Amino acid sequence: MDRRSFFTSAAGIAAAAFRPDAVALAQSAGLGSFGRPADAVARDEDYWMNVRHAFTVDRNLINLNNGGVAPSPKIVSDTEKRYLDMENMTPTYYMWRILDPGLETVRRRLAKMFGCDPEEIAITRNASESLEIIQLGMDLKAGDEILTTNQDYPRMLTTWRQRERRDGLKLRELKFPVPPPSMDYLVKMFEDNITPKTRVIHICHITNRTGQIFPVKKICQMARARNIEVIVDGAHAFAQFPFTHADLDCDYYGTSLHKWVLAPIGTGMLYVRKSKIAKIWPMMPAPPSMDENIRKFEEIGTHPASQRNAITEALTFHDSIGAERKAERFRYLRKRWSSKLRQYPNVKILNSEDPEQSCAIGAVAIDGIESNALITYLMDKYRIWTTSIDMPGEYKALRITPNVYTTIEEIDTFTEAMEKVAKAGKIPA
Numbered sequence: 001m002d003r004r005s006f007f008t009s010a011a012g013i014a015a016a017a018f019r020p021d022a023v024a025l026a027q028s029a030g031l032g033s034f035g036r037p038a039d040a041v042a043r044d045e046d047y048w049m050n051v052r053h054a055f056t057v058d059r060n061l062i063n064l065n066n067g068g069v070a071p072s073p074k075i076v077s078d079t080e081k082r083y084l085d086m087e088n089m090t091p092t093y094y095m096w097r098i099l100d101p102g103l104e105t106v107r108r109r110l111a112k113m114f115g116c117d118p119e120e121i122a123i124t125r126n127a128s129e130s131l132e133i134i135q136l137g138m139d140l141k142a143g144d145e146i147l148t149t150n151q152d153y154p155r156m157l158t159t160w161r162q163r164e165r166r167d168g169l170k171l172r173e174l175k176f177p178v179p180p181p182s183m184d185y186l187v188k189m190f191e192d193n194i195t196p197k198t199r200v201i202h203i204c205h206i207t208n209r210t211g212q213i214f215p216v217k218k219i220c221q222m223a224r225a226r227n228i229e230v231i232v233d234g235a236h237a238f239a240q241f242p243f244t245h246a247d248l249d250c251d252y253y254g255t256s257l258h259k260w261v262l263a264p265i266g267t268g269m270l271y272v273r274k275s276k277i278a279k280i281w282p283m284m285p286a287p288p289s290m291d292e293n294i295r296k297f298e299e300i301g302t303h304p305a306s307q308r309n310a311i312t313e314a315l316t317f318h319d320s321i322g323a324e325r326k327a328e329r330f331r332y333l334r335k336r337w338s339s340k341l342r343q344y345p346n347v348k349i350l351n352s353e354d355p356e357q358s359c360a361i362g363a364v365a366i367d368g369i370e371s372n373a374l375i376t377y378l379m380d381k382y383r384i385w386t387t388s389i390d391m392p393g394e395y396k397a398l399r400i401t402p403n404v405y406t407t408i409e410e411i412d413t414f415t416e417a418m419e420k421v422a423k424a425g426k427i428p429a
């Protein structure tokens, strides 16, 4: 048996998982999946078992809250620790001279994945920083109107509200049903609410609540035709499902890398279209010579290189699975629990089932059951870790976010626990 066929056989894959170099072997095992349709690989538990072995998560806790922030594969956290030890030897030399130049590789790799010029990518600490750079850095004047939704991320809404208080801007938060009737409904919702004062539309690529995917390209093009800027919050989208800048045609895009990219905690990315860089003020000032340089957004004073430099390892890990396969696996896992629970008349699934409008993130509620009580029950009885999403006056639900290391057994345990509650119509004693 040659090397390639060994790793593509079930025995080879299983053996690989228990070798000390399991991560490298697991990635080799992926070779056997190339050429196979992503939806077939999504169901191949041998393949996902190898992916699972790349993580050091606590298997006595079923983590269905990967949306907040996700664990890195061991290869990524080992790299981060190695860089940390290195920079700590003589930070002024090892961090500034040896590690910091590596940031240009990170920039190039991020640009390759996003499908843009590296000179349009800034590396930040998180999506909040990326988005706030744009929100606070845009020249706007009293009376200018910002259109967004009430399901956008609270910190980003808080940022606009501060600008309302400080600069006299006006924030308008639109409401939409979950799931919405269609993606075109979302475009029309924004279009219908534009006034002569609208200067900015702020949208999520995918919401952190019910996982609704927005028609970003249509909204950007509709807004551009009216001279309106669009800021896209991609905190949850990047590396959850495949797309490139060409699919969005946006001018500003901010994302976390510690969510679906599985990069070290405290990493984010900002994309700014080249022609727009000069007009955005950085949050921390930079000299005029940097006006057109994307690196002006990275002028934040002394900060560790260890987290940022390990992003490349996370991107390589992501590539070794492949964006399509990841997305198909996520949809498969979501459908596995949601199609069973949907059969109960007292269960409400709030995410769309349309693959264009949904991926890993699901949201579920059971009539008459308080979601915090349900969260406590799942944790106390099954050690299933979830979170609640609360839109006062609209809905309250559990948000379910698995990851590439989530097993079928874990999804089925969650499903069975929820079925018990749905059947009983109350939290079992």
Ligand SMILES: Cc1ncc(COP(=O)(O)O)c(C=O)c1O
Binding pocket: 067, 068, 126, 127, 128, 129, 152, 153, 155, 156, 204, 206, 207, 208, 233, 235, 236, 256, 268
């Ligand atoms: C939609 C959305 N935007 C922005 C953020 C902020 O991300 P971070 O905490 O990485 O800054 C989050 C975090 O969960 C989010 O879900």
